[in-house]
Amino acid sequence: MTQHFLLSSAARSLSLAKVARMSEDEAREAFREIRWAETGGNPVCPRCGCTDHYEIKSRKKFKCAACYHQFSVTSGTIFASRKLPIRDYLLAIAIFVNGAKGYPALQLSRDLDVQYKTAFVMAHKIREALASEQVGDDLLTGDVEVDGGYFGGHIRPANKRENRIDRRLRRHQTGKRRVVVVMRERKGRTRTQVFKSEGQAVATIAKSVHPTATVYADEAAHWDVLHARFLTKRINHQEAYSTHEACTNQAESYFSRLRRAEVGTHHHISARYLAAYANEMAWREDNRRVSNGEQYLMAARAALTHPISRQWKGYWQRKAA
Template sequence: MHAAGRSGKGRGQHFLLSAAARRLSVAQVARLDDDEAYRLFCGIRWCATEGEPVCPHCGCVAVYRHAKRRIFTCKSCVRQFSVTSGTMFHGRKMPIRDLLVAIAIFTNGAKGHSALHLARDLSCQYKTAFVLAHKLREALGSETKTREAMGTIEIDGAYFGGYVKPANWRENRVDRRLAKNQNGKRRVVIVMRERGGRTLPFVVRHEVQSVETLEKRIRPGSTVHADEARSWDALYYAGIDVKRINHQEAYSDGEACTNGAESFFSRIRRAEIGMHHHIAGPYLNDYAHEMAWREDARRIDNGTQFLLVGLAALIHPPSTRWKGYWQRAKRIAPS
């Protein structure tokens, strides 16, 4: 718990309850007029030039401004572009102010925000909100998919999807470890969490299949903390310095601890149970990266989070996964 403030009784106050966590409200964004929303959008897209347009094709800052339309013509390559050209919002139909409101709503969800709620908040079709939310998740996760972990790293794995737990009656109990009682849809989220650094997840079918990826994405000289699962035994043979903790005996023994990784999985479970209810299949990787970002940004005020999400979407190229999704032009490949 972060002691960002003190309550009247002297107890530590959770950061999300403090005034420091509140720097932006959805009402503030919704009250922007079209010109104000457009200037804010330009300021996020071209923050390095204080909102002045930069050609996405050649990088030239000398442009012609069109009086009747919000587009620009580059003086160097003579190509036209807009504030959303070459971004995740390329070809958008939703007004810019509504996009900003959507980003604010998405950001303010401590446990995520469902597409159904987003569709009601924006008064748009569920399909529109579904794709928009997943585009934001893709943008947030794009920079961490190939990033290497370093320093002291906690690793762990947790299975998601493929099974809805029934009421705990004796006659319903079956051994879900047996292949005959599985539907083949379960996937495991593997997390590499740097202490004092980033949270880097990825998805595999079985925990043991993650070792090859871990070898590639853990920098030499790092120290890895893992639990007693036999899947991690192969890390010793890869020459990685591994410290183990047996969770059947303790959660920390002074030598090894994976509580940071467990905290990340707790956030995903809360999002699954309390918000999305189903985060399995080909979308599991997107939800994992979203929750990793939320875990890393949990001490950042929501105004800064809003700018970070907007910037991530505006520097990300058009999505090849979600463009034309509902027309089946592109299908989402399984993770």
């Protein structure tokens, strides 16, 4: 039997020990090479784009020769206005990508010896950068599987049987339940979005999938309208999970990863942040056959090319709930 990729040596190309042993200067040089890879590590002014600069060695900064703007290796990125050593950010990215089902902020705070608030925001900044890699203007093509999975809004049953209610009825729902709808190319890209119901996703699917694509969906009635726009093949899960004509196994594989992240890693995902976790798992699914070293470079590159986050910069200072 062929060895699974994740068990092979090719999947292990990153050493956390090597990153942890980096000096601050070595970490800064690594950030520099990752951020400005196109110019061979030569700094580019984030304000005017000039490559001519002076180096202020006493402050570990650069000064643009054209507009005289002073900047560092993290200026203008999602890690701007940082307080931790640069090595800690590299280590956080390395730890984060190693979690196949995600990585909890509480454990990250213990690994880095920082407050939970710091780890929470840091992890979400990485998720935001990864999400920017998943979302694009290109339409999904080929064979595209569509499905939805419901998360949150759990109602705990009462202790005594006579006090229990029918939790399936709308009047007994909490209103916190949300559905993650996934659109996944077979052997390709994965796109996700959060809605209150699966039926609300039809318009988004019409905008995200190319008209020439073949769409695979289950027997739910709200997918009937897809037949008018796409060549649509359906699978009735009450009769079979897969046939020679249709299946949504790739979509189900994605939900398996997201569900295990919710139950086994994070234990609870708020509806407010569900989209961030859904995009993270889409990135992990799309890169599941990529070594952890390559994932580390991809995540660091995404973070260092992503602009300053409007959501997470000053998150706790705004007393966000």
